Amino acid sequence: MEQLAFCPSRESHCMSAIRHALSIKREDDFAKWYQEVISAADMAEESGVRGCMVIKPWGFGIWERMQRLLDDRIKAAGVQNAYFPLFIPLANFEREAAHVEGFAKEMAVVTHHRLIADGDGGLIPDPEAKLEEPLVVRPTSETIIGDAMSRWVQSWRDLPLKLNQWANVVRWEMRTRMFLRTSEFLWQEGHTAHADEAEARVETMRALEMYRAFAEEDAAIPVIAGEKPENERFPGARETWSIEAMMQDGKALQAGTSHYLGTSFAEAANIRYQNREGGQELCHTVSWGMSTRMVGGLIMTHGDDDGLRVPPALAPFQIVILPMLRGKPEDAALLDYCEGLHAGLAGQSALGEPLRVLLDTRPGKAAGKRWDWVRKGAPIILEVGSRDMENGVVSMLRRDALWNAETGKPAFQNPARETAIDTISSILSDMQSGLFAEARERRDANITREIDNMEGLAEFFGEDRRYPGWAEVQWSKPTGEGLKAVEEQLKALKLTFRNVPMNTPPADGTCIFTGAPAVERIYVARAY
RNA sequence: CGGGGAGUGGCGCAGCCUGGUAGCGCAUCUGUUUUGGGAACAGAGGGUCGCAGGUUCGAAUCCUGUCUCCCCGACCA
Numbered sequence: 029m030e031q032l033a034f035c036p037s038r039e040s041h042c043m044s045a046i047r048h049a050l051s052i053k054r055e056d057d058f059a060k061w062y063q064e065v066i067s068a069a070d071m072a073e074e075s076g077v078r079g080c081m082v083i084k085p086w087g088f089g090i091w092e093r094m095q096r097l098l099d100d101r102i103k104a105a106g107v108q109n110a111y112f113p114l115f116i117p118l119a120n121f122e123r124e125a126a127h128v129e130g131f132a133k134e135m136a137v138v139t140h141h142r143l144i145a146d147g148d149g150g151l152i153p154d155p156e157a158k159l160e161e162p163l164v165v166r167p168t169s170e171t172i173i174g175d176a177m178s179r180w181v182q183s184w185r186d187l188p189l190k191l192n193q194w195a196n197v198v199r200w201e202m203r204t205r206m207f208l209r210t211s212e213f214l215w216q217e218g219h220t221a222h223a224d225e226a227e228a229r230v231e232t233m234r235a236l237e238m239y240r241a242f243a244e245e246d247a248a249i250p251v252i253a254g255e256k257p258e259n260e261r262f263p264g265a266r267e268t269w270s271i272e273a274m275m276q277d278g279k280a281l282q283a284g285t286s287h288y289l290g291t292s293f294a295e296a297a298n299i300r301y302q303n304r305e306g307g308q309e310l311c312h313t314v315s316w317g318m319s320t321r322m323v324g325g326l327i328m329t330h331g332d333d334d335g336l337r338v339p340p341a342l343a344p345f346q347i348v349i350l351p352m353l354r355g356k357p358e359d360a361a362l363l364d365y366c367e368g369l370h371a372g373l374a375g376q377s378a379l380g381e382p383l384r385v386l387l388d389t390r391p392g393k394a395a396g397k398r399w400d401w402v403r404k405g406a407p408i409i410l411e412v413g414s415r416d417m418e419n420g421v422v423s424m425l426r427r428d429a430l431w432n433a434e435t436g437k438p439a440f441q442n443p444a445r446e447t448a449i450d451t452i453s454s455i456l457s458d459m460q461s462g463l464f465a466e467a468r469e470r471r472d473a474n475i476t477r478e479i480d481n482m483e484g485l486a487e488f489f490g491e492d493r494r495y496p497g498w499a500e501v502q503w504s505k506p507t508g509e510g511l512k513a514v515e516e517q518l519k520a521l522k523l524t525f526r527n528v529p530m531n532t533p534p535a536d537g538t539c540i541f542t543g544a545p546a547v548e549r550i551y552v553a554r555a556y
Numbered sequence: 557c558g559g560g561g562a563g564u565g566g567c568g569c570a571g572c573c574u575g576g577u578a579g580c581g582c583a584u585c586u587g588u589u590u591u592g593g594g595a596a597c598a599g600a601g602g603g604u605c606g607c608a609g610g611u612u613c614g615a616a617u618c619c620u621g622u623c624u625c626c627c628c629g630a631c632c633a
Contacts, residue, residue: 047594049594051568059626059627060626063626067567068567074624074625075624076606076623076624077624078623078624078625130632130633131633133631133632134631134632134633167633168633199632199633201631201632202557202630202631202632203557203629203630203631203632204625205626209632260633261633262633263633264633265633268633282633285633287633317633352591352592352593354591393593393594393595394593395593395594395595396583396594398593398594399594402594411592411593413592413593414592415592416592423592423593438593438594440592
């Protein structure tokens with residue numbers, strides 16, 4: 029049983045009176061709760077193929093919103109979208125040694141191009157149709173995009189070259205979890221080539237800042253941006269930077285990364301340009317990515333005991349109108365009233381975009397449908413019955429303030445229809461910032477900066493408080509064997525380094541691992 | 557990939573030890589009565605018990621293999 033880092037206490041004093049929409053509470057079994065949210069919110073399901081999932085419309089709709097908002101940010105940075113092949117020639121992949129080493133263990137390989145009958149009613153790969161050179165299914169595209177870049181970059185005038193692709197990738201994971209670690213996942217990968225190191229580093233940091241802004245402003249997920257230590261770097265990278273988010277069980281989730289690759293990938297793929305003086309120079313390359321893992325982060329950041337709560341910026345539908353139809357002639361007038369509401373809302377905008385409103389007229393009881401939308405996490409539900417119509421009001425339910433603590437019942441408000449139309453935009457804005465503030469408060473309450481020795485660390489992450497959050501500690505940043513020894517110390521406590529946060533005060537103490545003078549501060553946590 | 561657990565209608569489970577061709581709750585459908593709210597009652601539909609072999613007169617149940625999922629570990633941009 030995992031202990032929560034922080035339990036919202038808003039409804040705790042009357043918990044018994046509230047009948048939650050899920051059967052499992054976060055505090056009782058966080059892993060099981062996570063799975064129940066995914067199925068109860070109808071986001072995804074198992075596919076029968078190991079580590080692969082079917083993303084259903086509501087889950088994919090959230091991903092599409094993420095794509096849209098991040099894509100806007102990517103394009104605003106002058107990056108162009110393109111698409112590169114799923115299959116990568118093995119030889120192409122072999123060129124960067126550290127990169128190969130990092131991915132070889134989890135690669136899917138295509139070896140045949142035809143099937144034949146096995147004589148027993150089944151099909152087998154045709155031995156006659158073996159590929160001369162096997163193709164690997166991309167686990168990431170540095171190599172194949174580098175190959176293209178080597179052709180596209182000739183002169184300093186071609187630089188910088190900034191590309192991005194939205195694609196699926198495959199990594200043969202040993203242990204999978206829906207959205208968080210699947211064998212196949214969806215992501216975007218940005219790949220840029222630059223004339224020099226300084227410009228490449230600027231791009232590395234630009235992408236990192238873009239992810240921070242996306243996570244915090246669009247997904248309402250507070251993150252810590254920083255540099256990964258040597259042992260957590262992307263295979264082949266000179267530097268790896270990440271944004272790290274704290275989940276409601278206190279574990280860390282890496283939610284986006286940006287890598288300064290130096291010239292090693294340019295060397296491997298021969299990405300060179302002629303400089304102003306006529307000499308040949310290697311490009312400095314950068315890559316950065318964010319994936320469907322972010323959807324998992326969204327669930328574990330904003331979900332509650334009634335299901336998912338989708339921040340308005342990411343909600344496929346921000347407002348769901350539920351007419352309380354009775355299968356009687358009066359329904360026509362009620363529908364008319366709801367269509368007026370729908371039309372009024374459709375003319376509004378929130379968070380810089382037109383409102384996304386659904387008038388849900390599917391057959392079925394309004395009350396039953398209400399709980400479906402609560403579990404899915406639609407930000408605002410507007411139930412409209414005949415009495416609402418007579419009074420010119422609507423019954424409004426905010427997903428971020430679902431319960432009336434006094435009564436233990438859903439906290440309906442009853443604004444006039446026109447008032448609802450006029451104020452809903454600001455309610456959505458409030459909800460967006462409110463979800464972020466709630467998550468940030470929870471995270472900040474579960475970070476400690478007080479630990480200055482290993483005993484303290486062991487105690488902080490002790491068994492009686494299994495997931496207490498993160499510790500920011502000072503360390504001497506050893507490398508090679510020294511770093512390996514520190515990793516062993518962490519492993520014994522089931523901990524990992526997360527990142528070295530930006531903009532923190534300089535180190536002024538001793539390294540909790542080695543006792544040597546510390547050179548920087550680094551986050552330590554359990555992680556997904 | 558190692559250790560443990562599990563796969564039975566859409567979801568959650570019982571049955572398995574002690575083989576005799578499947579049951580419960582929720583959901584769904586129909587009808588009636590209700591109706592400001594997660595309705596009640598009655599009836600109905602839906603499962604070759606993950607898959608493949610084997611033992612047996614007979615397998616959800618016993619045996620073998622295999623696939624998938626969950627937990628712990630190893631691994632993991």
